[in-house]
Amino acid sequence: MSVLQDIRNTDAEELKDFFDKIGEPSFRFLQLQEWIWERSAESFEEMTNLPLALRQKLSEHFEFRKAEVHKEQHSSDGTVKNAVRLFDGLVVESVLIPTESRSTACVSSQVGCSLDCHFCATARLKRMRNLSPDEIYDQVVLIDRQSRLKFNRPLSNIVFMGMGEPLLNYSNVLKAIERITSEEHGLGMAAKRITLSTVGVSKMIRKLADDRVRFNLAISLHSAINERRSSIMSINDASPLEELMDSLQYWYLITRRRITFEYVVWKGFNDDEQSIKALVAYCKKVPSKVNLIEYNAIGDARFQQADVEVLELYRQELSHAGISSFIRHSRGRDIDAACGQLANKSTQ
Numbered sequence: 001m002s003v004l005q006d007i008r009n010t011d012a013e014e015l016k017d018f019f020d021k022i023g024e025p026s027f028r029f030l031q032l033q034e035w036i037w038e039r040s041a042e043s044f045e046e047m048t049n050l051p052l053a054l055r056q057k058l059s060e061h062f063e064f065r066k067a068e069v070h071k072e073q074h075s076s077d078g079t080v081k082n083a084v085r086l087f088d089g090l091v092v093e094s095v096l097i098p099t100e101s102r103s104t105a106c107v108s109s110q111v112g113c114s115l116d117c118h119f120c121a122t123a124r125l126k127r128m129r130n131l132s133p134d135e136i137y138d139q140v141v142l143i144d145r146q147s148r149l150k151f152n153r154p155l156s157n158i159v160f161m162g163m164g165e166p167l168l169n170y171s172n173v174l175k176a177i178e179r180i181t182s183e184e185h186g187l188g189m190a191a192k193r194i195t196l197s198t199v200g201v202s203k204m205i206r207k208l209a210d211d212r213v214r215f216n217l218a219i220s221l222h223s224a225i226n227e228r229r230s231s232i233m234s235i236n237d238a239s240p241l242e243e244l245m246d247s248l249q250y251w252y253l254i255t256r257r258r259i260t261f262e263y264v265v266w267k268g269f270n271d272d273e274q275s276i277k278a279l280v281a282y283c284k285k286v287p288s289k290v291n292l293i294e295y296n297a298i299g300d301a302r303f304q305q306a307d308v309e310v311l312e313l314y315r316q317e318l319s320h321a322g323i324s325s326f327i328r329h330s331r332g333r334d335i336d337a338a339c340g341q342l343a344n345k346s347t348q
């Protein structure tokens with residue numbers, strides 16, 4: 001028996017050839033594209049304006065490898081965590097984060113993660129595989145539906161802050177973003193409403209700039225002192241702070257988009273004056289702002305959220321240097337849906 005091909009992972013050119021070969025006119029191909037991408041169809045049966053014979057032929061060659069919500073968990077603050085089951089049974093997590101005026105989707109780019117950031121729960125899962133463009137796109141579609149249903153409004157923002165390192169699945173993440181932003185065959189969302197968060201893979205940040213992307217970039221920094229950063233994030237050995245900064249300056253030169261640094265302050269790790277000074281000096285080198293993220297405990301006693309007074313010190317010193325900073329309170333912590341807590345706990 002021949003294996004069916006995933007229709008949404010088939011090139012437009014290949015599909016056009018298929019239509020030619022079976023003698024279907026090109027407008028039928030356009031109808032199919034509309035069903036797949038604008039209407040997020042999940043089967044050929046629902047494509048009621050295509051002739052039955054064509055639908056049958058399509059289903060003999062192709063299938064829909066749709067991702068499905070396998071489990072939904074609701075936080076007392078309105079956050080919804082979805083365990084999304086992929087066609088091969090693997091599971092990733094995607095989160096809907098509502099505020100008064102916005103609905104943000106936090107999506108995953110890989111199953112598990114190959115990096116070893118000591119403070120992150122996803123790092124404890126082995127990296128199983130990259131997500132395909134459609135598996136990323138599906139998470140967005142699912143959460144968009146959820147937002148319309150629960151809050152009566154479409155998604156307003158997307159952050160690539162779920163499981164995995166998006167820059168280690170570069171081409172699939174970019175293809176998914178193309179779909180998400182495409183007016184013609186996609187969701188038509190503005191690129192400026194999308195933020196990609198990375199540990200900071202310098203080579204790939206340069207590539208993003210060269211590819212002239214129009215979304216925002218966030219860097220998980222956590223320390224602007226090489227030795228300390230390396231002690232909790234091994235990526236810093238491969239891509240140390242100086243090299244990271246070179247790539248960020250290059251990014252800014254080309255995209256003119258300000259960078260966001262994500263930064264958690266831990267007791268006894270970076271709650272000292274030297275760390276604050278190093279961060280201020282680092283931020284001054286490139287147009288940037290800082291999000292001071294609340295730490296979400298993952299059961300490792302080495303990491304403890306610093307006192308709020310220290311956060312205020314950070315804010316003051318950054319502000320004196322003309323750098324904006326924001327304290328980001330955790331969302332969805334009661335259901336392990338907050339930053340760094342995604343570890344497929346509910347499905348294990």
Ligand code: SAH
Nearest residue numbers: 120161165197198199220262295296339340
């Ligand atoms: N791999 C990407 C995206 C996933 S992590 C990255 O590293 O940016 C998304 C954000 O959550 C990052 O800023 C990360 O540093 C932060 N994070 C990870 N674990 C955390 C935790 N336990 N508490 C708070 N933030 C955490």
